[in-house]
Amino acid sequence: MNVRPATAADSTAISAILTEAWGGHIAVAHGTAYDATALPALVAEEDGRIVGLLTYTIEGDELEVVTLDAPIPQLGVGSELLSAAADLARAAGCRRLWLITTNDNLDALRFYQRRGMRIVAVSPGAVDHSRTLKPTIPETGAYGIPLHDELTLELLL
Template sequence: MGDIRVREAGAADHDAIVQVLMASWGSTTVVVHGSVYDAAQLPALLAERDGRVVGLLTYTIADHDLEVVSLDAVVPRAGVGGALLSAAADLGRRVNARRLWLITTNDNLDALRFYQRRGMRIVAVAPGAMDAARKITPSIPLVGRFGIALRDELTLELQL
């Protein structure tokens, strides 16, 4: 397999972005911290290997912070997520962001391990946040990964 190449997405990448989001989430809508995003309309980084899209990271930049809205590796455990997160941190530094941050849920143990191994710290917990998210997106399940009740949002950050 070839090396992973990460680049900023352009208008011509819209269909590929939608395809990754739909395959991962069944929608392009992301609900986090009470905000609703159409992730297909956000700025994005694409990871490619041998000319094929193997990952996607969508983000926003506001108040000198880069928020990762979604991170998807088409091929798990192959370095794609790490390459995307590293590229996002580099982008954040280039635009003088003070931190990179994101939200995950209490059941997402794989993500918690992944982010913490890359230097991110848990800085906040929003108990019951998923109940509010379900009012916007009723299809969010009550039980998440590993049979864990899906209840809370956890904020992780990396100081840049």
């Protein structure tokens, strides 16, 4: 598997991954709506095809992971992308890599914590507010869990 910065030639594959995972190009977290196609990105390739995507933003000395998608689970794609993002953050002089997930995303919580990330904040009702920016966010999430809250996880670098 090869992880590399995305290029303009990847735009069709990136759009397809985002549309499948997020219902479009817009991701909303902590009251901010991001057009994920406009963000810098890392892609994971295997046998010449893109098998994963991580979009991010760097502000000051922090890298925020905005989206992380590995459509085929258990291949190590998410781990490789997250590791590459941490390396990129360190090279950029960042001291923190962080992200937002939601209260229903138990698989992501397990994944991130197993890779050294810690839950540092819970924002009750944040997803309810996010629906004003993206009305297509469902009321019920994974495992039938009502979708209301955002959880912030971080990895200190």
